Amino acid sequence: xxxxxxxxxxxxxxxxxxxxxxxxxxxxxxxxxxxxxxxxxxxxxxxxxxxxxxxxxxxxxxxxxxxxxxxxxxxxxxxxxxxxxxxxxxxxxxxxxxxxxxxxxxxxxxxxxxxxxxxxxxxxxxxxxxxxxxxxxxxxxxxxxxxxxxxxxxxxxxxxxxxxxxxxxxxxxxxxxxxxxxxxxxxxxxxxxxxxxxxxxxxxxx
Amino acid sequence: xxxxxxxxxxxxxxxxxxxxxxxxxxxxxxxxxxxxxxxxxxxxxxxxxxxxxxxxxxxxxxxxxxxxxxxxxxxxxxxxxxxxxxxxxxxxxxxxxxxxxxxxxxxxxxxxxxxxxxxxxxxxxxxxxx
Numbered sequence: 001x002x003x004x005x006x007x008x009x010x011x012x013x014x015x016x017x018x019x020x021x022x023x024x025x026x027x028x029x030x031x032x033x034x035x036x037x038x039x040x041x042x043x044x045x046x047x048x049x050x051x052x053x054x055x056x057x058x059x060x061x062x063x064x065x066x067x068x069x070x071x072x073x074x075x076x077x078x079x080x081x082x083x084x085x086x087x088x089x090x091x092x093x094x095x096x097x098x099x100x101x102x103x104x105x106x107x108x109x110x111x112x113x114x115x116x117x118x119x120x121x122x123x124x125x126x127x128x129x130x131x132x133x134x135x136x137x138x139x140x141x142x143x144x145x146x147x148x149x150x151x152x153x154x155x156x157x158x159x160x161x162x163x164x165x166x167x168x169x170x171x172x173x174x175x176x177x178x179x180x181x182x183x184x185x186x187x188x189x190x191x192x193x194x195x196x197x198x199x200x201x202x203x204x205x206x
Numbered sequence: 207x208x209x210x211x212x213x214x215x216x217x218x219x220x221x222x223x224x225x226x227x228x229x230x231x232x233x234x235x236x237x238x239x240x241x242x243x244x245x246x247x248x249x250x251x252x253x254x255x256x257x258x259x260x261x262x263x264x265x266x267x268x269x270x271x272x273x274x275x276x277x278x279x280x281x282x283x284x285x286x287x288x289x290x291x292x293x294x295x296x297x298x299x300x301x302x303x304x305x306x307x308x309x310x311x312x313x314x315x316x317x318x319x320x321x322x323x324x325x326x327x328x329x330x331x332x333x334x335x336x
Binding site for chain 2: 045137140147153157
């Protein structure tokens with residue numbers, strides 16, 4: 001658990017330098033959440049094996065909504081708030097939020113994609129002959145671009161900033177740089193989620 | 207700052223990831239119908255070569271924190287192997303077979319290696335070598 005002990009902004013070592021941060025005590029990957037992730041993945045495997053529309057639709061919509069809403073909220077609401085916080089406050093907030101994201105986001109993305117592909121196979125919407133196949137392919141492309149940004153920039157920055165905060169003497173400059181990267185990429189994926197809304201509502205209404 | 211001069215792993219890794227995602231999108235957009243494997247194989251090979259290039263460049267970089275890289279990389283590899291296996295399972299469940307399955311499987315392997323390399327590199331670049 002996060003028993004955060006951060007210094008106040010006034011403890012800056014030198015004028016102009018980012019304020020010092022004391023190491024925080026937390027788990028980068030919250031172990032208590034791992035059984036929940038395992039359970040969710042087992043449910044997805046079973047749903048895919050059973051291949052019934054309702055559980056696949058449920059998993060795809062719930063996980064997809066989770067993914068979309070978190071991206072939008074993080075990109076447009078929390079991101080700017082975090083960006084305006086002092087570095088120690090940002091570090092404390094991050095040490096509580098980001099470990100949860102380490103588990104939630106990859107799980108939500110995996111469930112959305114796996115259940116979604118099986119659902120589209122079941123409904124025939126991923127067939128080349130489907131009337132809105134172009135829209136389906138567009139959704140693949142949007143998800144692909146978001147995945148590259150999230151997996152290549154956002155997730156590494158997330159893990160790196162958490163690792164830095166656990167060091168005996170965290171470097172505020174490194175944390176600030178990685179947090180900036182995290183906030184910008186969260187904003188970019190949040191923006192792309194608007195395209196997901198457009199495509200998914202089009203597919204749902206035909 | 208404890209950052210050293212290192213090869214552009216993030217940029218090249220992003221390119222490698224983009225190529226492999228493009229290969230999977232290309233195949234997914236055509237399945238279950240017959241699909242020409244040429245473009246997907248070209249993307250896969252290019253992606254794998256870029257990944258190999260990253261590792262070689264890192265191996266030659268002096269003062270890189272390999273200990274931290276491997277420590278983070280092994281757990282990330284475990285996580286992304288599970289994710290890749292889930293995606294592979296869906297394709298297997300839908301009777302994907304032959305050439306497309308081989309290319310998809312190899313693409314997922316490259317994916318499951320590239321992401322941990324990017325995560326582990328981003329962590330290790332700010333670490334002091336043991």
